[in-house]
Amino acid sequence: MRQETDDVRRNNVPERDLDEMDRKLLGALCEDATVSYAELGGKVGLSAPAAHERVKRLRRSQAIRSTSVLIDPVAVNKPLLAFVHVDTRGWGKTPELMAISAYPEVEEIHSVAGDACMLLKVRAKDTRALEGLLAKLYDTPGVMATRSYVVLSTYLERPVQPGSTKVWPMPSHMAQPIEHRRSVNVIASGE
Amino acid sequence: MRQETDDVRRNNVPERDLDEMDRKLLGALCEDATVSYAELGGKVGLSAPAAHERVKRLRRSQAIRSTSVLIDPVAVNKPLLAFVHVDTRGWGKTPELMAISAYPEVEEIHSVAGDACMLLKVRAKDTRALEGLLAKLYDTPGVMATRSYVVLSTYLERPVQPGSTKVWPMPSHMAQPIEHRRSVNVIASGE
């Protein structure tokens, strides 16, 4: 009875917000996920079983999507990185475009606001391969045009970081934006 | 003697190109790096010690850069993703721009060819945080303008894939590009 309720809930929402300890664990695992739980616990001030329990919870709640290896693109012969902006005619062209996710050189597909409709991150062996993918794109119905931004050098590339900047030092000459309330029913929010 | 030579060499170049088995291992580890070596070996047709040995070599040669956890952006309260194109005046403005890599919301920094100079991938809590980062960008000397592409939906996002598309089905009406030789000294290339 009770168990089922928990299971259902845990499939959607992380049962509880992550606290500072969880963020520290995520930060440590982000840098190196091969550490032992004893070492991990030592880094954040927790015993091995406690660290294990929290990480297990983070995996269950899908805060940790997966554990993966980060591959050197050059080692797998994919030195060419490009961001491709795609203009499509009309809306709802996404299902057709999703077909190109079958190509392993496509790493990201987003729909964006701005003068482009879709944005792809593509990593390929050479310009021929990029051309081949672009040809595939133009084969897709609804694709009007593409603009490719070929990366010359990559200075930073890292996965999602658990931390957030607390305060953004704003220039004082800027006007203060209006603070919107999160919900009209909230009288006094803790945050 | 011998050992030193090996060490020096292994710091730069992967001592040997990766074969099909290495790529299968990378593919499996990319999907899930938590599997045991026995299970990993089973997936690719190798014993546990053999799989372990090869993975160890892949780590040493830096073909595997690191092992990391992939974090759900929403779980860490970063639902806003944007790609920011930055126009700079003149060249060599990269060192100044690198300062913003201190902010954990900046995930990628590339220099690109095209009408933009630099390209950032930014993941933030809300539009206020993005605005704060843009303010920081404009504070940087040499930054002329920025164009932000705010992501509405993400349809695909995955790390570097070890596989490559072998043949790109080109439309027959396209002209055949000239095949450039890799090096004039190569008489008969194996590939």
Next chain:
DNA sequence: TCTTGTTGCGGAATGCCATTCCGTCATCAT
């Protein structure tokens, strides 16, 4: 205030698995 249930943690024990060792086989150069 006392009780009761819940939750998170740490110590200890256990069993699995990473890691090493070693023998075998294939390949290659001499």
Next chain:
DNA sequence: ATGATGACGGAATGGCATTCCGCAACAAGA
């Protein structure tokens, strides 16, 4: 032919992941 080199698999062992259990802190309710 033969020695060297490298890759692999079986077996053994030590470490660590995982579980179990007791304790303490905290919240809800009488």
